Amino acid sequence: MATRIILRVETINMSLNRLNLSSVPPSDRQQLANLCLQFVTEGFLQEHENWHRRALADPGVHIREFFSFHRQMIQNLESFLNANGAGAYVPIPYWDPAERIPAEFTIVLSGFDPLRNPGPIAQIDSWFIPPDVCRFQTEGQLANSILAFHNFVHNTVGGVMSQFNSPAAAIFYPWHATIDLIYSNWQQC
Numbered sequence: 001m002a003t004r005i006i007l008r009v010e011t012i013n014m015s016l017n018r019l020n021l022s023s024v025p026p027s028d029r030q031q032l033a034n035l036c037l038q039f040v041t042e043g044f045l046q047e048h049e050n051w052h053r054r055a056l057a058d059p060g061v062h063i064r065e066f067f068s069f070h071r072q073m074i075q076n077l078e079s080f081l082n083a084n085g086a087g088a089y090v091p092i093p094y095w096d097p098a099e100r101i102p103a104e105f106t107i108v109l110s111g112f113d114p115l116r117n118p119g120p121i122a123q124i125d126s127w128f129i130p131p132d133v134c135r136f137q138t139e140g141q142l143a144n145s146i147l148a149f150h151n152f153v154h155n156t157v158g159g160v161m162s163q164f165n166s167p168a169a170a171i172f173y174p175w176h177a178t179i180d181l182i183y184s185n186w187q188q189c
C-alpha cells in the first residue's frame with residue numbers, strides 16, 4: 001500500500017528525480033550517510049536551532065518559512081556533495097516513513113543521542129500526495145497541515161531526531177527530502 005502511494009510520487013515528480021532511499025544500494029547508502037554527517041558543523045546546528053526557537057516563539061514563522069528554510073538546508077547539503085565529488089547522490093534520496101530506516105542511515109554524530117526507533121513509523125497520508133495535495137490553496141495551509149505529521153515522525157524516531165540538533169542524525173536529510181518532495185509536488189500543481 002505504502003509502496004503504491006510513493007510510486008505515484010515518483011511518477012508525478014519525474015523532473016526532480018529523487019530516489020527512494022530503500023532503492024539505493026547499501027554501499028552507496030553507507031557512503032552518503034557518512035557524507036551527511038561530515039556536512040554537519042556546529043554553526044549549521046546552531047542555525048537550525050535558532051530557526052526552531054524563533055518558530056516556537058512565533059507560529060507564523062513556521063507557516064511562512066517551514067518549506068523554504070528546510071529546502072535551503074537540503075540544497076546546502078547538495079552543494080556540499082557536488083563540491084566533494086559526490087554529485088551522484090544529488091538530489092538526496094527521500095525516506096518513506098512507512099519503511100524502516102535503512103541500517104546505514106541510523107547513524108548520528110558522535111556525542112548525540114542515538115535513534116530510539118528505526119520504524120516503520122507511518123504512511124504518508126494521501127492528502128499530501130498528488131493529485132490530492134493540489135487541494136491546498138496556499139503554501140501556508142500545506143505547511144500548517146504537514147507540520148504535525150513531520151513532528152510526529154521526528155518524535156517517534158526519537159533520540160537526537162526529536163531534539164533541536166536533529167540535523168546531527170543522518171536520516172534527517174532523507175526525511176527532509178521527503179518533505180521537500182511534497183512541497184515540490186504542490187508547487188507543480
Ligand SMILES: [Cu+2]
Nearest residue numbers: 150154166176
Ligand atoms: Cu524536520
